[in-house]
Amino acid sequence: MKTITSTVMLASLFAVSANTSAATLDEVVGKGHVQCGVSQGLPGFSNFDDKGNWSGVDVDICRAIAAAIFNDSEAVKYTPLSSKERFTALQSGEIDVLSRNTTWTATRDTALGLNFAGVNYYDGQGFMVRKDLGVNSALELDGAAICTQTGTTTELNVADYFRSNDMAYTVVAYEKSDEVVAAYDSGRCDVYTTDQSGLYAQRIKLKDVSAHKVLPEVISKEPLGPVVRQGDDQWFNLVKWSLYCMINAEEMGITSQNIKSKMNGKDPAVKRLLGEEGAFGENLGVSPTWCGNIVAQVGNYGESFARHLSVDPLNISRGVNELWSKGGIQYAPPIR
Amino acid sequence: MAKEESAGPPEVTTKPWNDPKVRSIFFQVVLLILVVLAGMYIFGNTADNLERQGIATGFSFFGTTAGFGIITHLIEYNEASSYGRAFAVGLLNTLLVAFCGIIAATILGVVIGISRLSKNWMVSRMAMVYIETFRNIPLLLQIFFWYFAVLRALPQPKNSVNFLDSIFINSRGIYMPSAIYEDGFSLVLWALGIAVVAVVVMTRWAHKRQDQTGQQFHTIYYSIALLIGLPLLAFTVTGFPLSWEIPALKGFNFAGGTVIIPEFVALWLSLSIYTASFIAEIVRAGIQAVSHGQTEAAHALGIKAGPTLQLVILPQALRVIIPPLSSQFLNLTKNSSLATAIAYPELVSVFTGTVLNQTGQAVEIISVTMAVYLSISLGISAMMNWYNAKMALVER
Numbered sequence: 001m002k003t004i005t006s007t008v009m010l011a012s013l014f015a016v017s018a019n020t021s022a023a024t025l026d027e028v029v030g031k032g033h034v035q036c037g038v039s040q041g042l043p044g045f046s047n048f049d050d051k052g053n054w055s056g057v058d059v060d061i062c063r064a065i066a067a068a069i070f071n072d073s074e075a076v077k078y079t080p081l082s083s084k085e086r087f088t089a090l091q092s093g094e095i096d097v098l099s100r101n102t103t104w105t106a107t108r109d110t111a112l113g114l115n116f117a118g119v120n121y122y123d124g125q126g127f128m129v130r131k132d133l134g135v136n137s138a139l140e141l142d143g144a145a146i147c148t149q150t151g152t153t154t155e156l157n158v159a160d161y162f163r164s165n166d167m168a169y170t171v172v173a174y175e176k177s178d179e180v181v182a183a184y185d186s187g188r189c190d191v192y193t194t195d196q197s198g199l200y201a202q203r204i205k206l207k208d209v210s211a212h213k214v215l216p217e218v219i220s221k222e223p224l225g226p227v228v229r230q231g232d233d234q235w236f237n238l239v240k241w242s243l244y245c246m247i248n249a250e251e252m253g254i255t256s257q258n259i260k261s262k263m264n265g266k267d268p269a270v271k272r273l274l275g276e277e278g279a280f281g282e283n284l285g286v287s288p289t290w291c292g293n294i295v296a297q298v299g300n301y302g303e304s305f306a307r308h309l310s311v312d313p314l315n316i317s318r319g320v321n322e323l324w325s326k327g328g329i330q331y332a333p334p335i336r
Numbered sequence: 337m338a339k340e341e342s343a344g345p346p347e348v349t350t351k352p353w354n355d356p357k358v359r360s361i362f363f364q365v366v367l368l369i370l371v372v373l374a375g376m377y378i379f380g381n382t383a384d385n386l387e388r389q390g391i392a393t394g395f396s397f398f399g400t401t402a403g404f405g406i407i408t409h410l411i412e413y414n415e416a417s418s419y420g421r422a423f424a425v426g427l428l429n430t431l432l433v434a435f436c437g438i439i440a441a442t443i444l445g446v447v448i449g450i451s452r453l454s455k456n457w458m459v460s461r462m463a464m465v466y467i468e469t470f471r472n473i474p475l476l477l478q479i480f481f482w483y484f485a486v487l488r489a490l491p492q493p494k495n496s497v498n499f500l501d502s503i504f505i506n507s508r509g510i511y512m513p514s515a516i517y518e519d520g521f522s523l524v525l526w527a528l529g530i531a532v533v534a535v536v537v538m539t540r541w542a543h544k545r546q547d548q549t550g551q552q553f554h555t556i557y558y559s560i561a562l563l564i565g566l567p568l569l570a571f572t573v574t575g576f577p578l579s580w581e582i583p584a585l586k587g588f589n590f591a592g593g594t595v596i597i598p599e600f601v602a603l604w605l606s607l608s609i610y611t612a613s614f615i616a617e618i619v620r621a622g623i624q625a626v627s628h629g630q631t632e633a634a635h636a637l638g639i640k641a642g643p644t645l646q647l648v649i650l651p652q653a654l655r656v657i658i659p660p661l662s663s664q665f666l667n668l669t670k671n672s673s674l675a676t677a678i679a680y681p682e683l684v685s686v687f688t689g690t691v692l693n694q695t696g697q698a699v700e701i702i703s704v705t706m707a708v709y710l711s712i713s714l715g716i717s718a719m720m721n722w723y724n725a726k727m728a729l730v731e732r
Contacts, residue, residue: 083693084688084689084692084693087693087696087698088698091389091391091698107694107695107696108696110390111391111392111695111696112391112392112696113386113389113390113391133588141588142587143586143587143588143589143591144587144588144589145508145588145589150676150685150689150690150693151689151690151692151693151694152693155404155405155690156403156404156694158405159403159404159405159415160403160415163415168591169405170405170407170508170589171404171405171406171407172407172599172679173407173679173681173685173689173690174677174678174679175676175677175685175689176677179677179678179679182484183487183679186484186487186488186507187487187488187490187492187507188487188507188508188598190588190589229389230389230390231388231389231390
């Protein structure tokens, strides 16, 4: 592992200089694809099937960016990254955008030379335990051994939570999420902690899914979203508005199914979104129909959510990720 | 050159650019300047770019609060400690597993290397199978094997394997009573110190006497008696100033006592077993490098097989063994960084894992980590070179 990280660092020494000056969008157009950093396999967010095809809500962000630029949502290459490697990979220019269930925090936004381009999933950290442990609340976990992943906000949150509630704990931190699941499954820990969405996603990897349960407490705010390098506003805007396009499309009721019938309609807001009015694509540096391409090829935010998260075996409900107009907090500025 | 000039006729003068000595110095200086310039360029370029990208730089993060827990630490550590302390915890954990691993690998390797040469067919074949198996399986797989194979076989805390109600083994580790020292225990330590000094003095005296008179003196029995007897006497006299804190099941897990976590055991086992297979081959090669005539000569003088190995073969074999052995020690230490895969909190896992991610200062942290491994390796090399010089053939 040491050698891998050192290689990444050496790469960063040299690659950093190559990528700061050049505009990411020009570079992406030049090479013909978006290089997207994703997880090493988190069902529903970024996961690959046996043919090597990636899918998930985080993957859909990458596909949306590709659809906006190339009118081809498949013009994406994926780089699976561990939580340790992800920021260095982005800083060094190895990837163009990081869409890997990454929590937006002050340190990451201000000290790492990165910008968070919005939130595509509002999450919170939770705990999973074996049912036979007889625990119903996280406050009963005094003295527990807790499995988690190194280099994540969960490691810090769990320390804060147990300290503030005056409970003892031991933390066992692994590098890869699969190792965390395997260790929890083999009885190394009483508790498995990560973002709640992650708990539901990883639960399906366990030997006996029904023997485990997620505790009701959510101990932190984990707004997850795509990340880009600081200092390239054009690219930042494009990633940000690719996400907003999907959310706005859901709000206006435009889906990949009905987009054809919505074209040439009367609603000026829909006209602006689909590029029939205004110069929004031009301002972003892409074609006028950028948002229409995203919705046609990837779908709107709600479709993406339903396709990857609200299905078996995950069955995650929209919850706070419902649109603001339907009682949630997903809210996108208008395309105007 | 200078000699030729003084010896030759005075009118023969070499131009400075034709003088090989001047030329060689010139090119060395040029190379040195190039290397220094390249280094300065890389350093300056990195610093510039980090600043332009708005990435925090510097080493001030060492003083800020870490805020995360570490499962096992040799020094006092909690969430309120600084990143600097977390670094120290990781470093000490690396050194601990490297030290234990080197000792176990050396003992195991020597035993198996000698067994490999045994006249007993079964013993030598067993040693061969051991060497060929463990030498040829990647270390990371062996670490996973020991970790997950052992972990799955162990019971949950409630069904711990129980020895005398004081040692408990379960999937969370090996729980042992920890000693609590009371007043007067220092006397026991003093007694132990005196015993060690006495043993050293006695050994020297026995050697001297054997050199002079040829009479042997079995220091080993007296040494054991001294080392155990003297502290025990002090212990009794001071009225047993030692009590034990026994671990007890409290809630989910055992509390109190000392715990050895399964991650340490798995890492230690796999590092020792893997490296021992290489050391065994080095030992075998070293012994075979000593001419068989030496053994025959010793036997002809009536020296038995045991003392022959100990007094004639091994001292000569050591000269061949030590240099490659040092590189095995270095390998073992560096391989300990693979622990990051199984959650043993050593330097790479804690410092280039968690700390790097919380602070995001990759360049500083990776540089410090590389410097640490370099220092550890150079330290081990220096020690082994010293030992090698001590054991080297003394020409008479």
